[in-house]
Amino acid sequence: MAYNNTDLVILGEKIALGQHKTINFSFAKLYTSSKVEIPVVIQRAKIPGPTVVITAGIHGDEINGVEIVRQIIAKKINIPLSGTTICIPILNTFGFLNADRAFPDGRDLNRVFPGTKTGSLASRVAYYFTKEILPFADYCLDFHTGGAQRFNASQVRITQQNPELLKLAAIFNAPFTVYASNISKSYRATCHKIGTPILLFEGGKSQSSNKNIVSQAVEGVMRVLNHLGMLGLGIDVPKKKAPTIVINSSRWIRAQKSGLLHLKIPCNKYVEKGEFLATITDPYGTMRFKVLAPNKGYIINVNQSPIVYQGDAIFHISTQSKTIEQALQENIK
Numbered sequence: 001m002a003y004n005n006t007d008l009v010i011l012g013e014k015i016a017l018g019q020h021k022t023i024n025f026s027f028a029k030l031y032t033s034s035k036v037e038i039p040v041v042i043q044r045a046k047i048p049g050p051t052v053v054i055t056a057g058i059h060g061d062e063i064n065g066v067e068i069v070r071q072i073i074a075k076k077i078n079i080p081l082s083g084t085t086i087c088i089p090i091l092n093t094f095g096f097l098n099a100d101r102a103f104p105d106g107r108d109l110n111r112v113f114p115g116t117k118t119g120s121l122a123s124r125v126a127y128y129f130t131k132e133i134l135p136f137a138d139y140c141l142d143f144h145t146g147g148a149q150r151f152n153a154s155q156v157r158i159t160q161q162n163p164e165l166l167k168l169a170a171i172f173n174a175p176f177t178v179y180a181s182n183i184s185k186s187y188r189a190t191c192h193k194i195g196t197p198i199l200l201f202e203g204g205k206s207q208s209s210n211k212n213i214v215s216q217a218v219e220g221v222m223r224v225l226n227h228l229g230m231l232g233l234g235i236d237v238p239k240k241k242a243p244t245i246v247i248n249s250s251r252w253i254r255a256q257k258s259g260l261l262h263l264k265i266p267c268n269k270y271v272e273k274g275e276f277l278a279t280i281t282d283p284y285g286t287m288r289f290k291v292l293a294p295n296k297g298y299i300i301n302v303n304q305s306p307i308v309y310q311g312d313a314i315f316h317i318s319t320q321s322k323t324i325e326q327a328l329q330e331n332i333k
Contacts, residue, residue: 008042008044008051008084008136010023010040010042010086010132010133010136011023011025011040011132011133015042015044015084016044017044017045017046017047017048018044018045018046019042019044020042020043020044020079021042022039022040022041022042023039023040023042024037024038024039024040025037025038025039025040025088025128025129025132025133026038027124027125027128028094028121028124036093036094037093038088038090038091038093038125039088039089039090040086040087040088040133041073041078041085041086041087041088041089042084042085042086042087043078043079043080043084043085043087044080044083044084045079045080045081045082045083045084045230047081047082047083048082048083049080049081049082049083049084049228049229049230050082050083050084050138050139050228050230051083051084051085051086051136051137051138051139052083052084052085052086052137052138052139052140052141052224052225052228052230053085053086053088053133053134053136053137053139053140053141054069054072054078054085054086054087054088054140054141054142054143054221055069055087055088055091055140055141055142055143055187056068056069056088056089056090056091056142056143056144057069057088057089057090057091057092057093057095057096058091058092058109058110058142058144058187059092059095059101059102059108059109059110059144059145059147059206060090060092060093060094060095060096060097060098060099060100060101060102061095061096061099061100061101061206061207062101062143062144062145062206063145063206063207063208063209064143064145064203064204064205064208064209064210064213064214064217065143065144065145065201066089066090066096067209067214068143068201068214068217068218068221069087069088069089069143070089071214071218072087072218072221073087073089075218076232076235077218077221077222077225077231077232077235079232080225080230080231080232081229081230081231081232081233082229082230083138083228083229083230084136085225085230086133086136086137088133091109091125091129092109092122092125094121095109099207101147101206102122103120103121103122103125104121105120105121105122107120107121107122107123108122109122109125109126110183110186110187111183111184111185111186112126112185113126113130113185113186113187113189113190114126114127114130114190115127115128115129115130126187130190134190134191134194134196137191137196138196138197139168139196139197139198139199139224139228140187140191140196140197140198140199141198141199141201141221141224142187142188142198142199142200142201143201143203143217144200144201144202144203145202145203145204145205145206145208145213146202146204146205146206146301147205147206148205148206148305149205149303149304149305150205150301150302150303150304150313150316151204151205151267151301151302151303151304152202152203152204152205152267152300152301153175153176153203153267153268153298153299153300153301154174154175154176154201154202154203154212154213154216154217155174155175155176155177155178155201155202155203155247155300156169156172156174156176156177156178156199156200156201156202156220156244157177157178157179157180157188157199157200157201157202158177158178158179158180158199158200159179159180159181159182159192160179160181160248161331163328163331163332164197165197165198165199166246166324166327166328166331167328168197168199168224168227169199169244169324170243170244170324170328171223171224171227172199172201172220172221172223172224172244173219173220173223173240173241173243173244174201174203174216174217174220174244175216175242175244175245175268176244176245176246176247176298176300177244177245177246177247177324177327178202178246178247178250178300179246179247179248179249180200188200199224201217201220203216203217205304219238222235222237222238223237223238223240243323243324243325244324245298245321245322245323245324246321246322246323246324246326246327247298247300247318247320247321248318248319248320248321248322249318249319249320250297250300250316250317250318250319251294251295251316251317251319252313252315252316252317253277253291253293253294253313253314253315253316253317254311254312254313254314255280255291255308255309255310255311255312255314256280256289256291256310257280257287257289257310258280258308258309258310259280259281259282259283259287259289259307259308260280260281260282260283260306260307261278261279261280261303261305261306261307261308261314262278262279262280262281263277263278263302263304264276264277264278264279265277265278265299265302266299266302267299267300267301267302268298268299268300269298269299270296270297270298270299271293271296271297271298271299271317272293272296273293273294273295273296274292274293275292275293276290276291276292277291277292277293277299277315278290278291278314278315279291280308291314291315293317294317295317295319297317297318297319297321298317298318298321299315299316299317300316300317300318301313301315301316302314302315302316303315
């Protein structure tokens with residue numbers, strides 16, 4: 001593949017091979033007329049190579065993702081041996097300031113891509129990101145967490161029957177690789193339409209930072225950059241702890257009662273059908289309901305809220321899974 005070996009011009013700024021620049025992506029102001037700026041950290045090697053766009057904070061309350069990209073920059077993992085990295089730790093600055101998932105207009109940035117120039121605030125951010133930054137990307141890595149109190153096991157989400165993404169997911173080596181369809185008007189769907197490979201990482205929960213999740217994600221980025229010939233000299237490639245498990249399909253286990261939720265198993269656990277997962281009790285000591293696994297599978301999401309209503313999702317369990325070797329072999333066929 002031929003990669004860009006000339007100057008990049010991003011948001012009106014020229015970045016030559018071997019240069020580093022932090023560009024402020026400024027698109028709106030607060031009520032006080034103070035500018036809201038999104039720092040875009042660009043590192044270019046002297047040697048041409050792929051451009052990898054690394055993003056987090058599409059949802060303002062997803063702190064884990066922000067910490068992942070922060071560590072990538074702080075540990076100089078983003079300084080490439082070849083090619084270019086473009087890191088954006090916080091894409092939704094408004095949400096981050098308010099500790100909120102959405103923009104002030106109530107819109108979810110990840111549901112308005114590719115955006116419009118004259119649309120809502122969230123839509124305008126999506127539009128300028130799509131027009132000004134995304135066209136340079138050869139690969140995208142996007143980092144998220146579970147919403148509310150729902151804790152996600154470390155997982156990479158990809159579309160099914162896509163050999164290139166499956167190989168990248170195997171290299172990233174999160175504990176789980178989950179086949180998930182693209183959601184309409186999402187960042188991932190936009191990348192798919194323009195043919196840019198994207199890995200979407202999910203791990204942990206909102207308003208929380210988890211060292212293990214962050215470490216797994218940072219190591220995954222290092223393995224991908226190494227695969228692309230971009231990981232800097234002197235940076236050791238993390239060894240894979242175990243091959244990623246591919247989840248073909250899954251289901252939510254929902255609360256049959258309202259009450260206090262008492263978890264009995266951790267996230268990531270493989271459970272058998274009928275295994276004891278949790279109890280739901282009332283506050284008065286008169287009701288105790290056992291939650292049992294409806295099938296064998298991996299628990300890839302756990303609701304850590306102490307209180308649940310009837311119908312709330314409390315566990316996400318795989319219904320079909322396979323080894324990465326089996327999945328790669330199927331894609332060859």
